[in-house]
Amino acid sequence: MKKIILLIAATLAFAKFAPNSKCQECHPLIYQEFTQSMHAKATIFKDPIHAAVWKKHPLHKKGAYKCAKCHTPAANNFKELIAPNGIGPDPKNVSQNDAVACAYCHRIEAVKEGNRTNSNVISSHPRIYFGARKEHIASPFHKIDTSKATFLKGTSCMGCHSHNRNNKGLFLCKMEYNATSECASCHMPQVPGSVSTLKKRATHAFHGFAGAHIAPKMLAKYVDLSLAPTPNGLRLTITSHIPHELLSHPARVAFVKVMVLRDGKTVWQKRELLVRIIGKNGKPTPPWLATQVLKDTMLKANESRSYSYDVTLQKGDKVVALLGYRLVKPPLAKKLGLDPKLNKPVILKKVTFIFEG
Numbered sequence: 220m221k222k223i224i225l226l227i228a229a230t231l232a233f234a235k236f237a238p239n240s241k242c243q244e245c246h247p248l249i250y251q252e253f254t255q256s257m258h259a260k261a262t263i264f265k266d267p268i269h270a271a272v273w274k275k276h277p278l279h280k281k282g283a284y285k286c287a288k289c290h291t292p293a294a295n296n297f298k299e300l301i302a303p304n305g306i307g308p309d310p311k312n313v314s315q316n317d318a319v320a321c322a323y324c325h326r327i328e329a330v331k332e333g334n335r336t337n338s339n340v341i342s343s344h345p346r347i348y349f350g351a352r353k354e355h356i357a358s359p360f361h362k363i364d365t366s367k368a369t370f371l372k373g374t375s376c377m378g379c380h381s382h383n384r385n386n387k388g389l390f391l392c393k394m395e396y397n398a399t400s401e402c403a404s405c406h407m408p409q410v411p412g413s414v415s416t417l418k419k420r421a422t423h424a425f426h427g428f429a430g431a432h433i434a435p436k437m438l439a440k441y442v443d444l445s446l447a448p449t450p451n452g453l454r455l456t457i458t459s460h461i462p463h464e465l466l467s468h469p470a471r472v473a474f475v476k477v478m479v480l481r482d483g484k485t486v487w488q489k490r491e492l493l494v495r496i497i498g499k500n501g502k503p504t505p506p507w508l509a510t511q512v513l514k515d516t517m518l519k520a521n522e523s524r525s526y527s528y529d530v531t532l533q534k535g536d537k538v539v540a541l542l543g544y545r546l547v548k549p550p551l552a553k554k555l556g557l558d559p560k561l562n563k564p565v566i567l568k569k570v571t572f573i574f575e576g
């Protein structure tokens with residue numbers, strides 16, 4: 220028994236960050252949501268898309284998992300993991316499986332700007348967690364510090380989400396911080412259920428981090444889709460209320476589809492792709508080889524965009540418009556050998572109207 224206790228004490232001492240399982244004891248709801256989130260699944264063990272790209276990446280051969288900086292930043296062997304020594308991610312390592320860990324995020328004291336990527340400055344106190352609640356009770360496990368700008372102003376996301384440039388200097392993704400519409404207000408809205416088991420509260424900040432994989436319907440209200448008849452046919456308008464591009468990752472492809480249905484049959488349809496394609500010498504390439512943007516039709520921050528179509532409508536026609544996306548562009552999904560089940564189209568928004576003549 221003594222041996223086991225000593226062993227546990229030793230493991231805790233070596234883990235730089237308290238494990239997620241510790242937080243589960245008093246924050247079961249938040250923990251439950253978190254385990255479903257892409258932050259909990261950011262590893263090559265739980266994210267098949269990340270795993271497939273990592274396998275093709277030149278650093279894979281060297282065994283230098285530099286992706287750890289953002290995908291498994293709480294790893295207890297972080298330095299070895301990113302070094303070119305061939306060890307690679309270890310599915311048995313608990314701290315790697317903690318992925319973008321609870322304690323890691325809640326110890327982000329500041330964000331340091333950088334050329335290739337930004338970096339997080341982590342506080343040296345393993346048991347002081349930063350937060351944003353105006354009022355809270357004391358916690359028996361940790362201290363709470365609600366004085367940090369990273370949490371009060373909501374900039375804590377920008378160490379990992381602001382940008383990522385390859386070694387050719389090309390931005391693979393880019394997201395600006397917006398003080399009036401900060402990340403947590405949309406991605407971590409207050410939802411029913413208590414913050415902890417120690418004091419009953421009506422709501423807590425959603426820790427499933429709604430996004431392209433998880434609970435996208437929670438975000439659908441931030442994009443409007445409208446259809447209107449015109450003298451020559453139809454106009455479709457998409458209006459974004461998002462302070463960043465509709466989708467940011469270069470693997471993604473969004474689409475809008477407009478269909479005219481007559482007597483239950485599709486008699487006319489049109490599709491537009493909203494996509495950013497990167498590459499070299501005019502041809503698409505993997506992100507690490509890309510030197511230029513070949514095409515960019517992605518919906519921009521707060522953009523309103525209309526498409527007009529010449530089509531002859533008849534009284535009683537049903538017009539349907541969809542806004543959706545796939546996580547991975549189909550040609551890329553094929554190259555990566557992804558299971559097609561993982562890449563089904565997701566419909567974010569749908570509008571219909573009946574043409575009255």
Ligand code: HEC
Nearest residue numbers: 266268269272273276285286288289336379380383467468
């Ligand atoms: C600067 C931080 C950072 C680094 C370093 C980083 N990533 Fe990411 N990665 C992210 C963020 C943030 C997302 C989510 C972005 C989004 O959805 O727009 C992401 C998403 C991804 C995705 C999409 C996953 C999915 O399920 O759709 C892939 C693939 C990926 N990263 C591969 C890699 C690989 C491979 C490396 C290392 C060679 C790496 N990343 C390094 C921050 C980073």
Ligand code: HEC
Nearest residue numbers: 237242245321322348350351352355356358360414415417
């Ligand atoms: C023994 C119980 C216990 C454990 C274990 C615990 N917490 Fe807490 N935590 C609390 C209590 C109680 C509060 C205050 C809740 C309230 O006021 O409603 C709290 C509040 C917080 C806050 C809120 C900060 C703010 O905005 O006020 C954060 C962040 C937090 N905990 C993070 C964590 C993390 C991360 C872990 C795991 C590493 C963890 N907690 C483990 C009991 C615990």
Ligand code: HEC
Nearest residue numbers: 257261266269289290375376379402406429430431432433
């Ligand atoms: C330590 C780095 C890190 C920090 C800090 C971070 N993220 Fe992430 N985030 C990631 C990575 C990596 C991914 C992609 C994981 C994957 O798909 O494999 C991601 C994915 C996401 C997604 C996409 C989810 C989906 O369903 O596709 C959202 C939304 C998100 N993060 C929001 C946030 C918000 C909001 C904050 C700040 C409160 C934040 N992130 C802070 C690394 C981070």
Ligand code: HEC
Nearest residue numbers: 242246249250253258319320321324351352403414423424
């Ligand atoms: C990607 C970063 C990130 C991760 C991972 C994360 N949190 Fe949070 N958490 C935040 C942010 C940001 C807030 C403040 C949200 C806001 O401003 O509304 C927050 C708020 C909280 C609060 C206060 C809730 C409230 O409603 O005020 C608690 C408690 C908490 N987190 C605990 C946890 C626990 C436990 C985990 C893991 C199971 C976790 N967090 C994982 C970023 C994170």
Ligand code: HEC
Nearest residue numbers: 376380400401402405430431435438441460461466467468
């Ligand atoms: C006004 C609401 C709103 C705000 C504020 C906001 N987002 Fe988003 N975000 C969205 C919507 C809507 C989507 C697209 C829907 C989806 O991915 O399902 C999205 C998508 C994302 C994705 C997935 C992109 C991809 O390619 O997979 C990430 C990551 C993300 N947001 C991070 C952030 C970060 C970080 C911030 C703060 C800098 C932020 N968001 C601010 C609404 C918002």
